[in-house]
Each structure stands twice: as structure tokens, then as C-alpha cells.
Amino acid sequence: MSTPNQPTPDKVMQLITGGWAAAILGSAAKHGVFDALTGEGDDAAGVANKTGISHRGAQAVLDGLTGVGLVTLSEGRYTNTPEASAFLIKGQPAYLGGMAEVMTGSLAEWGTLPTAVETGSPSATTTTEAADNDFWHVLVPAIAPLSLPVARMTAERLGIATAGPVRWLDVGGGSGIWSAVWLEANTEATGAQLDWPVVNTIAKQFVTKFSVADRFETIDGDFHTVDFGSANYDYAMYGNIAHQETPANNVAIFRKFRKALKPGGTLLINDFVLNDDRTGHPFAMMFASQLLLATTGGNSWCQSDYRTWLGEAGFESVDIVPTPSPATVIFAS
DSSP states (O other), rough: OOOOOOOOOOHHHHHHTTHHHHHHHHHHHHTHHHHSSSOOOOOOOOHHHHHHOOOHHHHHHHHHHHHSSSEEETTTTTEEEHHHHHSSTTOOOTTTHHHHHHHTTTHHTTHHHHHHHHHHOOOSOTTTTSSSHHHHHHHHHHHHHHHHHHHHHHHHHHHHSSSOEEEEETTTOTHHHHHHHHHHHTTTTTEEEEEEEHHHHHHHHHHHTTTTTGGGGEEESOOSSOOOOSSSSSEEESSGGGGOOOHHHHHHHHHHHHHHHHEHHHHEEEEBOOOTSSOOOOOHHHHHHHHHHHSOOOOOOOOHHHHHHHTTTTOOOOEEEESSSSOOOEEEO
């Protein structure tokens, strides 16, 4: 018989089977199970019929989703929870099912983490240094929803809607979500994005959905070597990129940003930032292992790292602000 306050294996077992949960969620997202449950829900046979998957597969996935609390079961019918309805229905701006698919597809890579831990070198076959591979086509649109609330928050904080004909440079902008949100808020503004050619192609398609593509331009190339120009921009963004770079690379890139900004301009860094004692949001803390797995020198960097690097690059003011997401935004000027 257990005694009060005696440890149980529940948390450890939950973590051990975490890969199961990720794979169940990714499989359900891939096959549109949550879409099939919109409205009044359905039973396993109905889900199988709507999605084209096997009845056995539908039942197994529905059992798993019920177990992790993403669907509910009542009188033989499964329905989406509020979380599933908000974040796992395809076509919604906050859709995270694409990210779930990415995680499911990377589970084999995560199996090599013990090797990366032992050697300190990346063990994944897909790394951030590759200019073009299938990884970008899947990852770029999948992670865009993570940045949506942050882009909106920063636009409001900076008064972008009433800022007039401002111009910005988004380096490593991925899907173009930041420019899409800011251009939608300000009809006089223009935005430029520097990224790999294939990523910029994805961004153009994404930004078009916001009806602002006529004020969005792309610059193809490697941001390590491309010149950002001098005093060309009112704002600059560096979103979810600093974590994959070494300290020396980040200082060099921040110096390029400082030169590219007009006097009084602001650099925004959006990333998974830890406190100086290496505590913080659980996502940011676990993300350090993802960076060990897939980068040669990346990390979940601390607030003091950014303050030091930005100071070395010539920025005088640094404001570090939490967001509604696992990420942190740094405003530097």
C-alpha cells in the first residue's frame, strides 16, 4: 500500500511513452481525424469512412487521443476538446497539426540523441545548414502558427498600424508570417525577407494569402554572407535563428543589423530564451537537445548572452519581453 507523499512512477512513465503520444497526435493530424470530429463528433467507423483510414487504425488513434485528453468519448461518439478545436483543425491560423506531423517524422532522428549527447556533435541527418531539402517544405509552414501571436503582439507594442511608410528586413523569416501580419496592420509599410531561395518561394505563397504580397519582397541568399546594407530599415527581425548560431556568428550578424537600421531603428529577436540560471519555459529548456541533435554550435541561449552580444554589436538599449508563446522577444536599439 502506498503512503502519502510517496513517489509514484506516473510522471516517469508519461515521459517514457511521450513518443507514443507524439506519434498518435501526428498520425491523427496527418489523416484529418480532428476535422472528421468537428460538429457533433463521430464513432470510429464514421472517422474511418470520412478519412479513408482503416477502422482498426481509427479506433487505435481515437483510444490514444482520448487517453491524452484531446478528444472525449460519450455514448460511443468521440468529440474534439476545446484545445483540439482551437489548434488541430486544418485551415485555421493557429493550426499546430503540421508541427505535430514534423515531430512524428523526426522521432527516428531523436533516437540518435544518445550519440549526440556522447559526442557533442549533431547526429541528425537533416541539419539547419542545408540550403534546400524536403525538411524546409514541411517545417516552414508548420511552425508559422507559433509566431502568429508574437507578431501580433509586437505590432501592437510598436504601434505598427499607425507608423506610416516604415520598412523592415526580416532575416531568416521563413514563412513570412511576421511581414504578413505587419503589412496587414499597416497599408503604407513595406517588408523585405532574406532567406534561402526555396524558403522565400514558400513565403511568397504564404504572404499572398494575406493580400499583401505587392508590398513584400524577398532577397535570396545566405544571411551570413549577404550584405544587409546601411541605414535602410526602420525595423529588423531575427526570428528563431539565433539559437542555431554560435556566439561569434550572432555578434557578427547583430553588427550587420546595427549598420542596416536607420538611426533610432529597432531590432526584434524572437527566440526560445532561458533565464540566466538556465531555467525557463519547458519548451525552451528541452529545445537545447533539439539544437544538440541538429546544429554544430547552437543552443538555447540565456538572456545575458543576448545582452552581451547586442552590446558588443553597438546596441545601447535591450528590453527582454515574455510572449503568449514559449518564445521571448528582445527589442534592441
